Amino acid sequence: KNEVEQSPQNLTAQEGEFITINCSYSVGISALHWLQQHPGGGIVSLFMLSSGKKKHGRLIATINIQEKHSSLHITASHPRDSAVYICAVFGNEKLTFGTGTRLTIIP
Amino acid sequence: DAGVIQSPRHEVTEMGQEVTLRCKPISGHNSLFWYRQTMMRGLELLIYFNNNVPIDDSGMPEDRFSAKMPNASFSTLKIQPSEPRDSAVYFCASSFGGPGPQHFGDGTRLSIL
Numbered sequence: 001k002n003e004v005e006q007s008p009q010n011l012t013a014q015e016g017e018f019i020t021i022n023c024s025y026s027v028g029i030s031a032l033h034w035l036q037q038h039p040g041g042g043i044v045s046l047f048m049l050s051s052g053k054k055k056h057g058r059l060i061a062t063i064n065i066q067e068k069h070s071s072l073h074i075t076a077s078h079p080r081d082s083a084v085y086i087c088a089v090f091g092n093e094k095l096t097f098g099t100g101t102r103l104t105i106i107p
Numbered sequence: 108d109a110g111v112i113q114s115p116r117h118e119v120t121e122m123g124q125e126v127t128l129r130c131k132p133i134s135g136h137n138s139l140f141w142y143r144q145t146m147m148r149g150l151e152l153l154i155y156f157n158n159n160v161p162i163d164d165s166g167m168p169e170d171r172f173s174a175k176m177p178n179a180s181f182s183t184l185k186i187q188p189s190e191p192r193d194s195a196v197y198f199c200a201s202s203f204g205g206p207g208p209q210h211f212g213d214g215t216r217l218s219i220l
Contacts, residue, residue, distance in 0.1 A: 031207075033209065041196060041213075041214060042211070042213060043198060043200075043211040043214075044211070045200075045208045045209045045210065048207060048208045048209075086149075086150060088150075093155070093162050093163050094152075094163055094165070095140070095155065095163075097149060097150045097151070099149050
């Protein structure tokens with residue numbers, strides 16, 4: 001079993017829909033990252049969380065330390081949100097990645 | 108502000124050759140990460156430096172791979188000898204304070220023939 005599990009692996013939605021991507025982990029962590037990788041290959045760090053909730057524009061990330069679970073939400077989704085979203089956890093000075101969620105937003 | 112700068116952007120070379128990838132982190136950042144991304148394995152952490160000292164190199168695949176950070180503004184990842192299975196995109200990222208938000212370079216696309 002992977003230490004970091006993401007779901008779903010693939011998600012296709014219509015423009016405007018509310019999107020949720022989940023990340024569950026089994027190790028103790030000091031921080032969790034959400035990364036976005038666009039089709040061109042560039043990687044952008046969206047959020048770093050150690051507790052609670054963060055919001056940036058239409059993106060919201062939450063983490064529940066007790067349940068070892070984080071969610072990334074996108075409100076009013078847009079085709080430019082189409083990308084691979086990767087969860088990564090940092091614990092015991094090790095960084096472990098989920099396998100990513102490929103999101104496609106259809107106009 | 109300049110972001111993380113990687114060079115070269117693309118490298119194509121024959122197997123057996125030495126390959127050197129370079130990274131300049133964001134000024135002021137004290138943590139630097141080397142990653143490899145392939146279709147089969149996704150994104151993998153190879154090595155992580157904090158204050159120029161390697162903290163975790165458990166992701167370095169084998170002795171053919173080595174990484175150095177001689178100072179706070181420069182790091183190299185070397186493969187010698189290179190093999191076709193080393194073909195991948197190699198990313199460098201930097202952050203302030205280890206687990207802090209990371210800034211990624213554009214990556215080096217490496218093809219070993």
